[in-house]
Amino acid sequence: MTTARSVIREVAPHLADLSADVLFGDVWERPGLSKRDRSLITVAALIALYRSDQLPGHLRRALDNGVTKDEISEIITHMAFYSGWPTAATAARLAKQVFDQG
Amino acid sequence: MTTARSVIREVAPHLADLSADVLFGDVWERPGLSKRDRSLITVAALIALYRSDQLPGHLRRALDNGVTKDEISEIITHMAFYSGWPTAATAARLAKQVFDQG
Amino acid sequence: MTTARSVIREVAPHLADLSADVLFGDVWERPGLSKRDRSLITVAALIALYRSDQLPGHLRRALDNGVTKDEISEIITHMAFYSGWPTAATAARLAKQVFDQG
Amino acid sequence: MTTARSVIREVAPHLADLSADVLFGDVWERPGLSKRDRSLITVAALIALYRSDQLPGHLRRALDNGVTKDEISEIITHMAFYSGWPTAATAARLAKQVFDQG
Amino acid sequence: MTTARSVIREVAPHLADLSADVLFGDVWERPGLSKRDRSLITVAALIALYRSDQLPGHLRRALDNGVTKDEISEIITHMAFYSGWPTAATAARLAKQVFDQG
Amino acid sequence: MTTARSVIREVAPHLADLSADVLFGDVWERPGLSKRDRSLITVAALIALYRSDQLPGHLRRALDNGVTKDEISEIITHMAFYSGWPTAATAARLAKQVFDQG
Numbered sequence: 189m190t191t192a193r194s195v196i197r198e199v200a201p202h203l204a205d206l207s208a209d210v211l212f213g214d215v216w217e218r219p220g221l222s223k224r225d226r227s228l229i230t231v232a233a234l235i236a237l238y239r240s241d242q243l244p245g246h247l248r249r250a251l252d253n254g255v256t257k258d259e260i261s262e263i264i265t266h267m268a269f270y271s272g273w274p275t276a277a278t279a280a281r282l283a284k285q286v287f288d289q290g
Numbered sequence: 291m292t293t294a295r296s297v298i299r300e301v302a303p304h305l306a307d308l309s310a311d312v313l314f315g316d317v318w319e320r321p322g323l324s325k326r327d328r329s330l331i332t333v334a335a336l337i338a339l340y341r342s343d344q345l346p347g348h349l350r351r352a353l354d355n356g357v358t359k360d361e362i363s364e365i366i367t368h369m370a371f372y373s374g375w376p377t378a379a380t381a382a383r384l385a386k387q388v389f390d391q392g
Numbered sequence: 393m394t395t396a397r398s399v400i401r402e403v404a405p406h407l408a409d410l411s412a413d414v415l416f417g418d419v420w421e422r423p424g425l426s427k428r429d430r431s432l433i434t435v436a437a438l439i440a441l442y443r444s445d446q447l448p449g450h451l452r453r454a455l456d457n458g459v460t461k462d463e464i465s466e467i468i469t470h471m472a473f474y475s476g477w478p479t480a481a482t483a484a485r486l487a488k489q490v491f492d493q494g
Numbered sequence: 495m496t497t498a499r500s501v502i503r504e505v506a507p508h509l510a511d512l513s514a515d516v517l518f519g520d521v522w523e524r525p526g527l528s529k530r531d532r533s534l535i536t537v538a539a540l541i542a543l544y545r546s547d548q549l550p551g552h553l554r555r556a557l558d559n560g561v562t563k564d565e566i567s568e569i570i571t572h573m574a575f576y577s578g579w580p581t582a583a584t585a586a587r588l589a590k591q592v593f594d595q596g
Numbered sequence: 597m598t599t600a601r602s603v604i605r606e607v608a609p610h611l612a613d614l615s616a617d618v619l620f621g622d623v624w625e626r627p628g629l630s631k632r633d634r635s636l637i638t639v640a641a642l643i644a645l646y647r648s649d650q651l652p653g654h655l656r657r658a659l660d661n662g663v664t665k666d667e668i669s670e671i672i673t674h675m676a677f678y679s680g681w682p683t684a685a686t687a688a689r690l691a692k693q694v695f696d697q698g
Numbered sequence: 699m700t701t702a703r704s705v706i707r708e709v710a711p712h713l714a715d716l717s718a719d720v721l722f723g724d725v726w727e728r729p730g731l732s733k734r735d736r737s738l739i740t741v742a743a744l745i746a747l748y749r750s751d752q753l754p755g756h757l758r759r760a761l762d763n764g765v766t767k768d769e770i771s772e773i774i775t776h777m778a779f780y781s782g783w784p785t786a787a788t789a790a791r792l793a794k795q796v797f798d799q800g
Contacts, residue, residue, distance in 0.1 A: 192685055199688040199695070202422070203673040210414055211371050211681060218406070220364035225330060229365055232331035233338040233372045234682065236578075238749065239646065241689070242682040262322035263331055265713040269313050270335045272542075272578045273721060274744065274752040277702055280709040281751070287709070294583055301586040301593070304728070305571040312720055313579060320712070336580065338680075340443065341544065343587070344580040367407040374644075374680040375415060376438065376446040379396055382403040383445070389403070415677050424670035429636060433671055436637035437644040437678045440782075442545065466628035467637055469509040473619050474641045476746075476782045477517060478540065478548040481498055484505040485547070491505070508626070516618055517779050524610070526772035531738060535773055538739035539746040539780045568730035569739055575721050576743045600787055607790040607797070611775040619783060642784065647748065649791070650784040 192245065227253040232263055235279040236271035243279060247286045257287055294347065329355040334365055337381040338373035345381060349388045359389055396449065431457040435467055439483040440475035447483060451490045461491055498551065533559040538569055541585040542577035549585060553592045563593055600653065635661040640671055643687040644679035651687060655694045665695055702755065737763040742773055745789040746781035753789060757796045767797055 197204040216226055227250035234243045247260060260283055268276035299306040318328055329352035336345045349362060362385055370378035401408040420430055431454035438447045451464060464487055472480035503510040522532055533556035540549045553566060566589055574582035605612040624634055635658035642651045655668065668691055676684035707714040726736055737760035744753045757770060770793055778786035 192689070195692050196685055196688045199692050200669045200672045200684070202669075203676055203684060203688070206414065206673070206676070207681070210410065215368060215371060218364065218367075220360055221368065225361075226368060228327060228330050229334035229368060230372060232334045233369060236335040236338050237373060237646075237680075237682070238747075239682040239686075240751075241648075241686045258322055259327075261710045261712075262320065264710045265320075265716070266317060266323065266328060266331060267335060268713055268716070269317060269574075270332060270578050270580060271339060272576050272581075272747075273717070274576060274747070274749040275578075276710070276713060277706055278749075278751045280706045280713070281702070284705050284709050294587065297590050298583055298586045301590050302567045302570045302582070304567075305574055305582060305586070308571070308574070308720065309579070312716065339544075339578075339580070340441075341580040341584075342445075343546075343584045363404045363406075366404045367410070370407055370410070370677075372680050372682060374441070374678050374683075375411070376441070376443040376678060377680075378404070378407060379400055380443075380445045382400045382407070383396065385403050386399050419674060419677060422670065422673075424666055425674065429667075430674060432633060432636050433640035433674060434678060436640045437675060440641040440644050441679060442543075444547075462628055463633075465506045465508075466626065468506045469512070469626075470623060470629065470634060470637060471641060472509055472512070473623060473778075474638060474782050474784065475645060476543075476780050476785075477513070478543070478545040478780060479782075480506070480509060481502055482545075482547045484502045484509070485498065488501050488505050512618065516614065521776060521779060524772065524775075526768055527776065531769075532776060534735060534738050535742035535776060536780060538742045539777060542743040542746050543781060564730055565735075568728065571728075572725060572731065572736060572739060573743060575725060576740060577747060600791070603794050604787055604790045607794050608771045608774045608786070610771075611778055611786060611790070614775070614778070615783070645748075645782070645784070647784040647788075649750075649788045 192241075223253040224250075224255060227255050228259075228263065231255070231260070232267060235264065235267045235275050238271075238275050238278060240278055240282065243282050244286050247283055251286075257283075294343075325355040326352075326357055329357050330361075330365065333357070333362065334369060337366065337369045337377050340373075340377050340380060342380055342384060345384050346388050349385055353388075359385075396445075427457040428454075428459060431459050432463075432467065435459070435464065436471060439468065439471045439479050442475075442479050442482060444482055444486060447486050448490050451487055455490075461487075498547075529559040530561060533561050534565075534569065537561070537566070538573060541570065541573045541581050544577075544581050544584060546584055546588060549588050550592050553589055557592075563589075600649075631661040632658075632663060635663050636667075636671065639663070639668070640675060643672065643675045643683050646679075646683050646686060648686055648690060651690050652694050655691055659694075665691075702751075733763040734760075734765060737765050738769075738773065741765070741770070742777060745774065745777045745785050748781075748785050748788060750788055750792060753792050754796050757793055761796075767793075 230246050231250050234246055264276050264279045332348050333352050336348055366378050366381045434450050435454050438450055468480050468483045536552050537556050540552055570582050570585045570589065638654050639658050642654055672684050672687045740756050741760050744756055774786050774789045
């Protein structure tokens with residue numbers, strides 16, 4: 189259990205249940221989109237929304253789901269045009285941290 | 291030329307040039323991500339950012355790039371969890387308009 | 393069934409199920425916050441996020457849940473300082489439409 | 495009195511007083527920034543935040559404060575890079591409406 | 597005087613005056629909404645807008661104004677649906693820090 | 699080369715090329731708006747969008763482009779009304795760091 193998840197479990201246990209049962213137990217498992225596609229759109233949304241706390245974890249998940257580092261680089265470049273250069277710059281900084289970790 | 295593009299051409303001609311030469315002429319054509327993948331992330335970002343003016347055009351482009359209506363439905367459902375129910379509700383309304391048009 | 397709900401049902405039926413079962417069937421019914429308090433925070437969030445499509449419906453729900461028109465006026469004024477004057481101005485416009493309808 | 499202001503006056507009269515006394519009566523009148531500079535930053539912020547309801551009025555105010563149409567075109571182009579192409583596209587559409595009116 | 601307030605006082609003294617005289621001296625003191633209700637909507641807006649710098653201080657203020665930790669937990673869970681899971685996750689992290697401090 | 703730029707160069711080299719060639723090589727150099735005006739609108743947008751990672755660098759650039767510290771103070775105060783007090787508070791904190799450095 190990641191630190192972020194354990195914090196949600198401690199502070200808002202019902203939200204932790206909903207995360208486990210609905211978001212990860214149901215939505216992420218639906219066959220209508222592959223895990224790789226779900227990672228693509230999640231990473232894109234987190235970059236666009238400047239969600240710096242959650243992006244590193246979902247970048248790692250994206251790598252696990254088969255998105256390559258080069259594809260993440262392309263997503264960051266593409267997003268610069270749709271949510272602005274600053275969102276891409278922060279995403280690049282966080283991606284470097286994730287890439288450097290392994 | 292779509293109406294939106296012709297308006298940009300009229301009001302901000304240099305931006306129209308940059309759209310044609312850099313965004314669509316270069317970034318969208320880069321081989322690092324397929325057109326379908328680029329449509330997935332663009333649609334996801336526009337839903338998350340509540341960009342109601344631009345989402346319909348990119349939903350049509352997504353359909354042209356091979357994203358199915360069922361996949362758009364899954365993207366909307368997935369985004370509800372990452373950018374909130376209201377962003378998904380507006381996306382559903384706009385998707386229905388696009389789907390009903392053909 | 394409101395129009396917005398029927399559109400979600402048509403375009404993204406699983407999201408409609410989640411709305412009925414989880415958001416309205418579970419979260420809104422939890423006793424930890426009164427319905428009035430839930431309306432206060434939902435209206436505040438929709439104003440702050442400039443969610444113009446969803447605010448009217450939740451203003452009507454707030455009135456049903458016991459929030460008064462004068463309290464909605466205070467929320468709008470308070471939000472001007474936390475999310476900016478433009479978000480308050482749009483909220484005032486939409487509140488007037490809701491108030492004028494009955 | 496513009497329609498937007500009269501609506502705020504009707505729905506949230508204290509906010510209307512704060513707008514008249516504090517925002518327009520004090521802040522906009524402070525000599526630390528010229529009216530033209532205040533219009534530049536207000537228009538930039540409204541474009542970046544996708545505040546479609548308030549941008550037209552502030553584009554007209556910017557023209558009154560000495561910002562030229564060509565400068566508005568440059569602001570829109572510049573903002574495309576900082577808040578994303580969609581914010582610039584909507585700004586261009588609204589600027590065309592304002593420019594066409596006079 | 598909190599650190600945040602003293603910084604505003606140093607960098608933007610007129611804004612500090614407006615905070616003291618208008619926001620806290622007038623708006624927060626208006627009888628149209630209780631202090632508890634104002635804390636509910638302020639916390640909701642700060643969660644929804646991902647305002648990580650300001651949320652801890654307003655969580656402490658909410659506790660002072662009679663909002664319980666369990667109610668904050670419910671607000672965070674409720675907001676997950678209106679502004680997205682990431683905004684709730686960051687709010688949970690910050691709430692834990694505030695709760696652990698006392 | 700700043701750290702932020704070198705990170706973008708490493709993670710997303712094509713984005714770094716676009717920054718150098720298009721954003722800074724072309725857009726910032728266009729004569730339609732002075733460098734000072736471009737700094738005014740960039741700083742305003744970054745404050746409004748709560749882009750904490752990028753604001754310090756652009757505050758330094760603004761000082762280099764002839765925007766004074768007193769003018770930055772006025773921009774922050776002005777923005778409080780258009781994007782909300784929290785965006786101004788974070789901008790004040792970051793401006794103090796930049797001002798204290800030189």
